Amino acid sequence: MLYSKLFGKTKKTVNQQFESKNHELLTKGGFIDQVSSGIYSLLPLGKKVLSHIENVIRQEMEAIGGQEISMPLLQPKINWQKTNRWSTVDILFKTKSQYGQEYVIAPTHEEIVTPLAKKYIESYRDLPLYLYHITPKFRDEPRPKSGILRGKEFGMKDLYSFHADKKDFEIFYQKVIEAYLKIFNRVGLKEIKITEASGGSFSKKLSHEFNVITPAGEVDLFYCSFCSFAQNQEIATLKEGELCPRCRKGRMIKGKAIEVGNIFDLNTRFSDSFDLFCVDNQGEKKPVYMGCYGIGTTRLLGAIVEVYHDDKGIIWPENIAPYQVHLLGLDQQDKIVNQNCQKVYQQLIKKKIAVLFDDRQEISAGQKFSDADLIGIPHRLVVSKRTGEKIEYKRRDQKESKLLTLEEIIKLCHQG
Ligand SMILES: [Zn+2]
Incomplete structure (x- = not known):
């Protein structure tokens, strides 16, 4: 992709109050645009990162047997009356057709997936x-904040499982925990802390929450320094410095976190509402046992920025970066340099390496370097008069640059 043609350029000076670091860096980097409080557009760079996150999630959902579908965002009132949630869930967006029918704009999909x-x-x-499906969700938040971490509209993957009995559900529930840890690991979040909590308005049953530790978080946790064990501070039975009851190796640390996923035991709550039964192997009719498993996809994108940035900009983890390589062409008015730039760009494309080429002629070298730092693509290449036949290579997460051949660079990119 040529940067000169890309929609959504960097903005260094924005006349705007930022709610959080992810809000600031994603806006300045040209990834998102705020429409109003809690409502955002994703620009091409942001959409690419989100697609990469979604693809990782898809692969891990398919690996445990998940089948992707797509369910409507407009949901009839009658479905919500059947589960008694039309008047009891306070974050519902409700809308009325000019022909009289009333609807819920989806915050979740039990009311659709069960029937x-x-x-x-x-x-x-x-x-x-x-x-499962990956679609926008809507919550009538009184105070949307923290950029794309908490919006009125947000992306979410929700998986629903149906079982003949509780035992089968419990086995699958553990598989989902493993799949979630793989997903978070693959998108660059190596340290995930898992809390056990009651499911609030969604369910009275036990549930687990997946948390990313960051000072920008909105949840207060005590978490183990060694394993994934954590407790919400509000309900904590442990204190700071105490030995972890799970692994008996780490100590409990106090910190803030962003919740990026949660999983619930739905029991037969929704099967009962919609008379969802199955006939068991004894010929007996039994309600179907259900589970529900969510990951906030746009929220995850924001959380990754909160964890991976420095004072210059974003530092994308390799697997979800919008492009693998950011190629900067300097001194492009020089014919030979310009030819070298084009050659490198074409070769990278040929080798199936996703490359963003800053081909702008009128922009200073300094500006190109600071834009590259802000955008945060993992591998930065510079072709200029000074680099001659070679290419200057630098990783976004390292300080030193070195001169390499194109072959050496392609090898590095394929290694990740
Ligand atoms: Zn532990």
Whole structure:
């Protein structure tokens, strides 16, 4: 991609109050645009990062048997009355058609997925079943804040599981915990702390929350310095400095975190509302046991920026970066330099390395370097009069640069 053609350039001076670091860096870097409080557009760079995150999630959901579907965002009132949530959930966006029908604009999809599954589940042979989708969700937040960490509209992956009995659910629930840890690891979040909590308005059953430790977080935790064990400070039975009851190796540390995923035992709460039964192997009719598993995708994007940045800009983890390589062409009025730039650009494309080429002629070298730092692509290449036949190579997360050949650079990029 040529940077000169890219929609959504960097903005160094923005006449805007920023709610958080992710809000500031994603706006200045040209990844997002705020429409109003809690509502954002994703620009091409932001959309690319989100797609990469979604693809990682998709792969891990498919690996545990998940099947992707797409469910509507406009949901009939009657479905929400059946579960008694039309008047009890306070964050619901409700809308009325000019023809009189009333709807909920989706904050979650139990009201759709349960009657959908009912049309296809008859006996235990149809189970287990795992359905997921990645779609926008809506919450009528009184105070949207923290950039894309908490919006009125946000991206989410939600998976719903259907089981013949509780035991089968519990086995799958553990598989999801493992899959979630893989997902967070692959998008660059190596240290995830898991809390156990009651599910609030969604469920009275036990649930788990997946947290990213960062000073920008909104949840107060005590977490283990060694394993993934954590407790919410509000309900904590442990104190700072105490030995971790899980691993008996680490000590409890006090800190802030961003919640990026949560999983719930739904029991038969929604099966009961929609009369979702299956016939078991004894010929007996039983309510289907359900679980629900969410990951906030746009929130995850924001959380990654909170963890991976410095005073110059974002430092994207390799797997989700918008491009692998940021090629800066300097002294491009020089014919030979210009030819070298084009050659490097074409070779990288040929080797299937995603490259953003800053080909702008009118921009100073200093400006190009600071834009590259702000945008945060992992590998930076410079072609100029000074670099001659070679290319200056620098990783975004390191200080030193070195002169390498194109072949050496391609090898480095393929290693990640
Ligand atoms: Zn521990």
